[in-house]
Amino acid sequence: MQQPQNKYEPEQNLQINFFKPRPGFMRREVTVICLTLFAWATVSIGFPFCLGLTATDPTALVETGKSLFGMPLHYWFSGHFLIFWFILICFIFNLLIDWLTKSYRKRH
Amino acid sequence: MAFSSIKFLPICVLFGVLALSLLVGLANRRNFRGGYGIDGRPMGHPGIGAAIASNWMSAASFLGIAGVFFVQGYFAFAYILGWTGGYVLLLVLMGGQLRRFGKYTAPDFVEARFESSGARICSAAITILISLIYCVAQYKGIGLIFAWILGVDYTGALIFGAVVVMSYLIIGGALGAKKNPQLHYLLLIFSFVIPLMFVAKKLGYSWLVPQFSYGSALRDLPPQMAEQYLFPWTFGTPYQWIALSVTLMVGTAGLPHVLSRFYTVSNNRDARWGVVWGLFFIGLLYWSAPAFGAFAKTWQARTGTELDPEQARAVADLIIVKAGEWVGIPDFLVALLAVGGILAAFSTVTGLLVTGAGAFAYDIYFRLINPRASEKHLVKVAKGVTLIMALLIVVVAANPPGLIAEITAVAFALAGNTLFPVFLLGIWWDRTNSHGVIAGMIVGIILTFLPVLFGHLLPVAFISWLPPTSSALIGAPLVILVIIVVSLFTPPPSEAVRRFLVEKVHSP
Numbered sequence: 001m002q003q004p005q006n007k008y009e010p011e012q013n014l015q016i017n018f019f020k021p022r023p024g025f026m027r028r029e030v031t032v033i034c035l036t037l038f039a040w041a042t043v044s045i046g047f048p049f050c051l052g053l054t055a056t057d058p059t060a061l062v063e064t065g066k067s068l069f070g071m072p073l074h075y076w077f078s079g080h081f082l083i084f085w086f087i088l089i090c091f092i093f094n095l096l097i098d099w100l101t102k103s104y105r106k107r108h
Numbered sequence: 109m110a111f112s113s114i115k116f117l118p119i120c121v122l123f124g125v126l127a128l129s130l131l132v133g134l135a136n137r138r139n140f141r142g143g144y145g146i147d148g149r150p151m152g153h154p155g156i157g158a159a160i161a162s163n164w165m166s167a168a169s170f171l172g173i174a175g176v177f178f179v180q181g182y183f184a185f186a187y188i189l190g191w192t193g194g195y196v197l198l199l200v201l202m203g204g205q206l207r208r209f210g211k212y213t214a215p216d217f218v219e220a221r222f223e224s225s226g227a228r229i230c231s232a233a234i235t236i237l238i239s240l241i242y243c244v245a246q247y248k249g250i251g252l253i254f255a256w257i258l259g260v261d262y263t264g265a266l267i268f269g270a271v272v273v274m275s276y277l278i279i280g281g282a283l284g285a286k287k288n289p290q291l292h293y294l295l296l297i298f299s300f301v302i303p304l305m306f307v308a309k310k311l312g313y314s315w316l317v318p319q320f321s322y323g324s325a326l327r328d329l330p331p332q333m334a335e336q337y338l339f340p341w342t343f344g345t346p347y348q349w350i351a352l353s354v355t356l357m358v359g360t361a362g363l364p365h366v367l368s369r370f371y372t373v374s375n376n377r378d379a380r381w382g383v384v385w386g387l388f389f390i391g392l393l394y395w396s397a398p399a400f401g402a403f404a405k406t407w408q409a410r411t412g413t414e415l416d417p418e419q420a421r422a423v424a425d426l427i428i429v430k431a432g433e434w435v436g437i438p439d440f441l442v443a444l445l446a447v448g449g450i451l452a453a454f455s456t457v458t459g460l461l462v463t464g465a466g467a468f469a470y471d472i473y474f475r476l477i478n479p480r481a482s483e484k485h486l487v488k489v490a491k492g493v494t495l496i497m498a499l500l501i502v503v504v505a506a507n508p509p510g511l512i513a514e515i516t517a518v519a520f521a522l523a524g525n526t527l528f529p530v531f532l533l534g535i536w537w538d539r540t541n542s543h544g545v546i547a548g549m550i551v552g553i554i555l556t557f558l559p560v561l562f563g564h565l566l567p568v569a570f571i572s573w574l575p576p577t578s579s580a581l582i583g584a585p586l587v588i589l590v591i592i593v594v595s596l597f598t599p600p601p602s603e604a605v606r607r608f609l610v611e612k613v614h615s616p
Contacts, residue, residue, distance in 0.1 A: 014606040016538035016614060026614045033200050040196045044189055044357075045350055052346030055339065071323030072338055078185035079398055080319070083192050083391040090199055090384045097204070098377065101616040 025104045032100065036093045043085055047077060113259040118443035122257070125295070125447055126454075130280060133287045155290055156373050157385020162293035163369055164191075164390055166242070166456035167249030170300065171449045172513030173394065174431075175424035177401030179417070179511070180343035181336065184401070187513050188394045190353040190520070192387060194360020199383045202361060205535045207376050208613045213463075214364040214527055215471040221534045223602060224542030225475055230549045232471030234526045235364050237553075238519045239464030240501060245515035246453040246460075247505035252426045253446050253453075263506050269450075270502045277458045277494070292455060293389060299448030300428075301396055306437040307403050311410075319395045322402035329409050337405070351578035352517065358584050359520025362528030365463055404431035425512045465493040510577075517577035518560055524580030525552035529587040535613065537592075538606045544595030548587045555583040 016022070021030040051074055066073040071080070151159075169191070177184035211217040214235050219228035250273065251266030258265055280287075301318075309315035313325055326337055336342045344352075360366060369386075373379045404427050408414050411434075415423065423430055429449070432442040469490035474481055481489070509515060526549045533540040559566070559576040574582055600606075 011607065011610055014538060014603065014610050016536065016606070016609050018536040022610070022614065025616050029614075036196070036200045040193065040200075044193045044353065048186075048340075048346055048349050048353070051340055052349075055341065067323070067327075069320050069323070071320060072326065074340055075182065075185075075323060075326070075338075078182070078189060080395060082185075082189055083387070083394060086192050086196050087384060087387050087391065090196055090387060093196075093200055094380050094384060097380065101377075104616045 025100070028100050028104075029097070032093065032096045036089055039089045040086070044082060047082070115257050115259070115439075115443070117439050118257045118446045121440075121443045122447045122450060125451065126276060129287060129292070129451075130276075130283065132291060133280060134283055136288055151290070153378065153381040154385045156378055156382030157387075157389050158293040159289035160369050160382055160386030161389035161393075162289040162296065162455070163459070164366065164386070165293070165296055165393060165452050166516070167246045167449060167453035168513050168516035169390070169393055169397070170296065170452040171249045171252075171425050171428060172245070172511065172516065173397035174400035174404075174428045175426075175511055176513045177398040178404055178427045179420050179424045181401075182338075182340040183343040183349065184398060184513075186344070186349045186352040187356060187517070188397070190356020191360060192390060192394060193353065194357040195383055195387050195390075197357055197361040198366065199380060202367070202531055202535060203379060203383065204376050205613050206367060206531065207379060208615075209535070210612075212368060213467070214367070214531075215467060217534070218530065218545065221601075221605060222540070222542040222545055223605060224546070227542045227545050227549075229472055229476060230546055231527065231530065232467040234522065234549060234553065235467040235471075236464045236497075238364065238522055239460040239467075240497060240504075241519040241522065242516060243457050243460050243464075243497070243501045244505045244508070245512045245519070246457045247501050248508040248512055248515065249425060249449055249453045250457070251505060253429065253449050256426060256429060257446060266502060266505055270498055273454060273457055274495070274498055276454060277461065280458070287455065292451070296448050296452055297389070297392055299444040299451075300393060303428075303432050303437055303441040303445050304396055304399055304403075306441055307431055307435050308399070310435045310437055311403055311406055313403075318399045318403075322399035325402050325406040329405060333405065333409055333414075337402075348575060348578060351575065351581040355524050355578045355580035355583075356517060356520045358524035358528045358580050359517075359522075362523035362526070362531060363520070364523075364527065365459060367531075400428045400431050404434065407431065407434050421511065461494050461497055462490075464497055465490040468493045514577050518556070521577060521579045521583070522553070522556045525556045525583040525587055528580070529584055529591055533588060533591050533595075535609075537595075538609050539595055539600055540591060541595045541598055541601045543598040544591040544593075547594040548591035551590045552583060552587045555579055555586065 013022075016026075018030060021027040055074065068076045069080075173184055173187055176187055206217065209217060209221070211220050215228045215232040218231040219225065247266060247270065250269035251262050253265075254260075254269040254272075255262045255265035258268065260268075304318050305315045308318035308321055311325065313321035315321075326334065328334075329337060340349075369379075369382075373382055429442060429445050432445050469486045473489050474486060478485075529548055529552065530545045534545070555574070556579055559571055559574050559579055563571050563576060
């Protein structure tokens with residue numbers, strides 16, 4: 001009778017590199033990580049960058065600046081929204097990793 | 109700074125709460141296990157989140173953010189952004205992988221991953237330095253609040269506070285009392301938000317959501333002051349803002365006592381979901397903190413008691429207590445704010461002193477000085493080092509080099525310039541070796557302390573690109589580059605370690 005092939009045969013390729021992820025779980029995990037980091041970076045670094053380009057006149061900001069929920073818009077964005085945004089992207093990241101881990105474990 | 113008179117109510121509340129905290133700790137000591145509730149059963153994701161938040165909330169969050177907002181307005185959001193966004197980096201890039209790696213402290217990870225005692229000792233020294241700097245900021249908070257409560261000068265209050273911290277540590281340690289992190293979080297958040305609601309009401313703004321109504325308070329400031337506060341770049345350039353927030357983010361992801369929270373829960377999934385709740389609970393404090401600074405400004409504008417910048421900096425770290433006192437909320441609530449500040453600082457200091465002393469005793473003394481030391485001897489060394497560290501911190505904190513949040517930011521810069529690149533590359537690049545990380549950590553230490561210690565000797569242009577509080581925007585990528593280059597020119601790590609990375613760390 002033929003012996004079943006050992007699926008835990010020692011791995012020959014031991015390369016770990018974020019930019020060249022291994023096929024399978026790691027590649028999918030890195031995709032999720034990259035998407036999350038993109039959502040994190042565009043908002044947390046992109047926003048002050050845009051604000052740096054646009055907010056140039058203090059007087060105009062006081063007289064005609066936009067408000068949201070009674071807050072100056074940039075205050076609301078930095079003080080309220082960004083924390084909410086971080087919670088949201090962590091939430092979505094966890095959902096995706098839960099799904100990924102579950103589907104991968106089922107297959108193996 | 110001296111305050112007028114001794115205040116009995118805060119003293120009673122403070123010692124009452126400290127005694128209660130010891131009692132609760134004692135009641136829990138038999139059943140308490142990390143990640144488990146009082147009765148020993150798993151405590152659910154919100155419970156883990158509250159533990160993460162309670163571990164995180166130090167004097168820098170409780171007193172520091174409002175202080176920076178009072179002095180620098182919008183610039184304070186760089187701190188808030190950094191100290192929340194860092195959790196995203198930690199969760200996404202490291203949390204799960206470090207947990208699967210299975211080492212519980214930074215030196216343990218470094219030795220196991222890089223198979224080098226030298227790298228371990230280097231990371232232990234960094235852990236101690238981070239603890240020391242972090243504690244200086246906490247001690248400043250303790251000194252200021254005790255000076256306010258006792259009506260004595262800052263230095264006397266600092267020494268008294270240090271004695272109380274040590275006594276609390278010794279009594280708690282001797283009794284084996286472990287604190288209950290969820291109760292600690294609830295105490296902190298209520299002692300912060302309820303007085304804030306009263307401050308808002310007293311000034312005539314919506315008390316239900318002071319987190320929003322401080323926006324109206326800012327608009328009501330006199331035009332010149334409103335311009336200063338509403339314009340985002342009055343107190344710092346966009347570069348400084350981004351550099352600071354990125355430094356704090358990478359620092360958060362590299363801080364040893366934050367990372368260790370990933371191991372004190374029963375499994376990886378619980379740890380990940382705990383972070384989401386933890387971020388929400390931390391957010392509750394950060395959504396509220398700027399309001400204290402804004403309301404204090406409003407009160408000053410109304411009463412014509414504006415302070416010059418130097419006076420404002422001197423009072424900034426106590427602004428939450430001063431705001432309550434100025435506006436005239438009930439004494440009990442002002443006392444609650446002061447006690448909340450002390451509790452936040454106490455829990456952080458006791459945790460960090462134990463971590464720092466442990467790193468010295470087990471990672472430096474045992475490995476480098478006396479490898480034959482018995483466990484009993486090491487415990488004695490750790491106790492002695494705790495005392496020496498506490499004395500050292502008091503000496504530095506006697507002349508605090510900046511605001512609480514600024515001093516803390518230097519600890520984050522150090523973590524971001526050293527441990528963050530080491531963890532990141534250690535996990536995500538199998539070729540990273542001990543030579544690379546030792547070189548990287550040394551460069552990281554130099555990049556952190558160059559602007560802090562020799563800033564006055566360096567060209568202005570250099571300091572403007574590498575500010576003491578924000579050196580990791582440039583520092584961390586540079587250190588990553590150093591680690592990569594040195595690793596490539598030296599032999600690769602062993603096959604066993606690389607296999608472990610493939611089979612354990614990067615598998616589900």
